[in-house]
Amino acid sequence: MDLLLFVRTHLSFLKSWPDWIVYVLVVFVFAFAILNTLVAPLTGISTYIERRLAGRVQYRWGPNRVGFRSLLASLPITRWMARLADKQPFKFLGSKIPGGLLQFAADGLKLFMKEDIVPTGADKMMFKLSPYIVLAGSFAAFAVFPVSHGCSATNLNIGIFYVIAISSLVVPGILMAGWGSANKWSLFGGMRSAAQIVSYEIPVGIALLTTVMLAGTMNMNEIVTAQRSGYGIESAGALGWFAFRYGGLMLIPFLIYFIGGCAEVNRTPFDLPEAESELVSGYHTEYSGFRWSFFFMAEYSNMFAVGAIATTMFLGGPLPPYPVQWTEALFAGMNPNLALILRFTEGFAWFFAKSYFFVLVMIHMRWTLPRYRVDQLMGLCYKVLIPIALTWFVIMCGVKMFRMETTLPRATAAVEAHR
Amino acid sequence: MILTLAAAGSSWADPAFWVFLAFAAMTVGSAVLVAATRNIVYSAYALLLTFFGVAGLYVFLDADFIAAAQVLVYIGGILVLILFGVMLTNRIHDIHLSNETTHPVTGAIIAGAVFLVLAYVALRTDWELDPRPAVPTSQEIGKAFMGKYLLAFEAASVLLLAALIGAAYLARRGEKE
Numbered sequence A: 001m002d003l004l005l006f007v008r009t010h011l012s013f014l015k016s017w018p019d020w021i022v023y024v025l026v027v028f029v030f031a032f033a034i035l036n037t038l039v040a041p042l043t044g045i046s047t048y049i050e051r052r053l054a055g056r057v058q059y060r061w062g063p064n065r066v067g068f069r070s071l072l073a074s075l076p077i078t079r080w081m082a083r084l085a086d087k088q089p090f091k092f093l094g095s096k097i098p099g100g101l102l103q104f105a106a107d108g109l110k111l112f113m114k115e116d117i118v119p120t121g122a123d124k125m126m127f128k129l130s131p132y133i134v135l136a137g138s139f140a141a142f143a144v145f146p147v148s149h150g151c152s153a154t155n156l157n158i159g160i161f162y163v164i165a166i167s168s169l170v171v172p173g174i175l176m177a178g179w180g181s182a183n184k185w186s187l188f189g190g191m192r193s194a195a196q197i198v199s200y201e202i203p204v205g206i207a208l209l210t211t212v213m214l215a216g217t218m219n220m221n222e223i224v225t226a227q228r229s230g231y232g233i234e235s236a237g238a239l240g241w242f243a244f245r246y247g248g249l250m251l252i253p254f255l256i257y258f259i260g261g262c263a264e265v266n267r268t269p270f271d272l273p274e275a276e277s278e279l280v281s282g283y284h285t286e287y288s289g290f291r292w293s294f295f296f297m298a299e300y301s302n303m304f305a306v307g308a309i310a311t312t313m314f315l316g317g318p319l320p321p322y323p324v325q326w327t328e329a330l331f332a333g334m335n336p337n338l339a340l341i342l343r344f345t346e347g348f349a350w351f352f353a354k355s356y357f358f359v360l361v362m363i364h365m366r367w368t369l370p371r372y373r374v375d376q377l378m379g380l381c382y383k384v385l386i387p388i389a390l391t392w393f394v395i396m397c398g399v400k401m402f403r404m405e406t407t408l409p410r411a412t413a414a415v416e417a418h419r
Numbered sequence B: 001m002i003l004t005l006a007a008a009g010s011s012w013a014d015p016a017f018w019v020f021l022a023f024a025a026m027t028v029g030s031a032v033l034v035a036a037t038r039n040i041v042y043s044a045y046a047l048l049l050t051f052f053g054v055a056g057l058y059v060f061l062d063a064d065f066i067a068a069a070q071v072l073v074y075i076g077g078i079l080v081l082i083l084f085g086v087m088l089t090n091r092i093h094d095i096h097l098s099n100e101t102t103h104p105v106t107g108a109i110i111a112g113a114v115f116l117v118l119a120y121v122a123l124r125t126d127w128e129l130d131p132r133p134a135v136p137t138s139q140e141i142g143k144a145f146m147g148k149y150l151l152a153f154e155a156a157s158v159l160l161l162a163a164l165i166g167a168a169y170l171a172r173r174g175e176k177e
Helices: A003-010 A019-057 A068-074 A076-085 A103-113 A124-144 A159-180 A184-215 A220-226 A251-264 A289-314 A324-332 A336-368 A374-401 A409-418 B002-007 B015-036 B040-060 B064-089 B104-124 B138-146 B150-176
Strands: none
Touching: A019 A103, A019 A289, A019 A336, A068 A076, A103 A289, A124 A159, A124 A289, A159 A184, A159 A220, A159 A289, A159 B040, A159 B064, A184 A220, A184 A251, A184 A289, A184 A374, A184 B064, A220 A289, A251 A289, A251 A336, A251 A374, A289 A336, A324 A336, B015 B040, B040 B064, B064 B138, B138 B150
8 A cells, every 4th residue: 555545544634734745744754754763773783783794604603792681781770770779680681682782883983983084095975975876775665565465654556666667776986985085996996886786777677577578567556466376376485586487487587686795785796896805995985973873784685675576576575475364364354454464564573574685695795705806797697697597588588478387286176166 | 028928918917927037047147147147067957947937937938848858858868968078078076177168258248149139039929828727738749749740750760860870870980890
C-alpha cells in the first residue's frame, strides 16, 4: 500500500487538512523517521557487527568495552545503588550482554564533535557538497523497497528502474569528492570507483532485467506478488522465489547480481577505490568528522540496499519461506487491527532478515578474500559476467516464451482435479 | 508556458505549481551556469542540476519512465563520461581550469536567433492539456518498441553496437602496433 494512501485512510484527523500539507508532512516525517530509525542505527550496528566479525576472523577481540555494562557501571544512579548494596549492580545481566554494543554511538558522537577540516588546496564547495550527494543517491533508493506485504514508502510503477537510475547519482558525487579534495590519491580513488560502478551496472542491469522479464513488471510490490506461486502451486513458499524457480536456472543471474552488487558498493574483493596499499583511502582520504561518516553511512546503507534488491528480485522480498497461506489463515480469525500489525511484522521481519543476510555475507567476504587487481576486475566484468548474463537472459527469454516452467506432477494433478 | 499553465487552472495557490516553478528555475538557472562559469568542472556539475531538473519536468508530464531514463542515461552515463573527459585530459590537479570565451558577438547572435524561434513556437502553439489522470507509461513504451517502432529500435541498437565495436577497435589498435 502507498504510504500516503495509508496515512490518509487511517489517520482521520488529517482529512480536513489540505492535500499538500499532508504530503509534505508525510514526506518529511517519514524521511526523518527512516533516516533516524533505519539508516543511522543500521549503519551503526553494521559497523559494530563488522568489527566483531573482523575480530573473530582475525583471532582477536573486536570492540568489547563501550557497552551497556560500562554504561551501567558509570551512571551516577547505578553507582549510587552499587555503593548502597556494596557490590556491582546488574552483574548477572551485564555478563549476558556482549560488550562494545554502544561503540557505534560513541564513535558517532566522536565524529560529530570532530573538527571539520577542509584541505587548503581543496575546492571548498565541491569538497563540502559531495557527501550529501553520495548519501542522497544511496538513500533515495529506500523509497521503493517493499518492506512488508504490499507495503513500500511509495508504490512506483517503475520501481526497480528508479532504484537503478537514482543510485547513479552516487557516481558524480564520488567524482566530486575525489576531484574536490585536490589530492591525487583521492582523484584516482574516485576515478576507479566511478569506472567500477559504471562498468558493473551493465551485468547488474541485465541480471535484474531477467527478473523483470519473468515477472512482467518493474513495480517491486508486483514482483514480490509474482513470487508467491511457482511450480504450479498456488502458494509455493520458497519454491516460488525467482532464485529457485525454473529448476534453479535463475541462480546464475542471482549470483551475477550479487557479485556485481558487491562491486558497485566497492566492497572487498572489489574495494580497489580504497586500496590502502595504493591509494591511502581512496576518494575519502581527505575527509574527517561528520562528512567522513556520511560516506560510511552511504556505504553501509548501500550494502543493505544491495541485499534488499537481491531479496526483492530473487528471494521473494517479504514473503516467508513457508506458504503465505499458513500465516494468512492463522491471522484471519483475529482482530483485524492485530492481524494487520502481525502481518506487517511478519513481512518486515522476513524482508529484513533476508536483506541483512547479504550484508553479513559481504562482511565475511571482506575479511576472508584478497583484493582483485584493476585489470582483473574489469576483465571479470566485461569478459565473464556480461557474456554470461546476456546468454542467460536469452535462455530465460526462451523459457518464458515456451512456458517451460517446471510443474510438480502431483501439484498439477491436484490443480486439474480441482477444475 | 507558465502563462498557459496559469491560464489552464494551475493557480498560484497550488503547491504543485510552485514545485514546477522550482524545477524550471533549477533547470534554466543551472543551464545558464553551465555556460557562464569559468571552471569547466563547475560547468559539468551545473549540467547535473540541469539534467535533474529536466527529469523533474518529465515527472510533471507524467512520463515516469522517461524521467528515470533521463537520470540513468544523462547523469549516470553522459555526465560521468564528460567528467571523465574533463578530469583525465587536463592537468588534473590544477583546479583553475577555465573555459575560454571566444566569439562572444557571433555566439550571442546565434543564441538569440534560436531563442527567438523557440519562443515564437512556444507562444504560438496551442498547448493542449490532457485532463485524464496519469497512467503508467512503461508498458505502452515497451509495446511500441516491440511492435510499431521495431525497425527503428533495431536500427538504433545496430548503430550502438557498431559504435561499441568501433570504440573497442580504436582502444585496442595502439596495443597491436
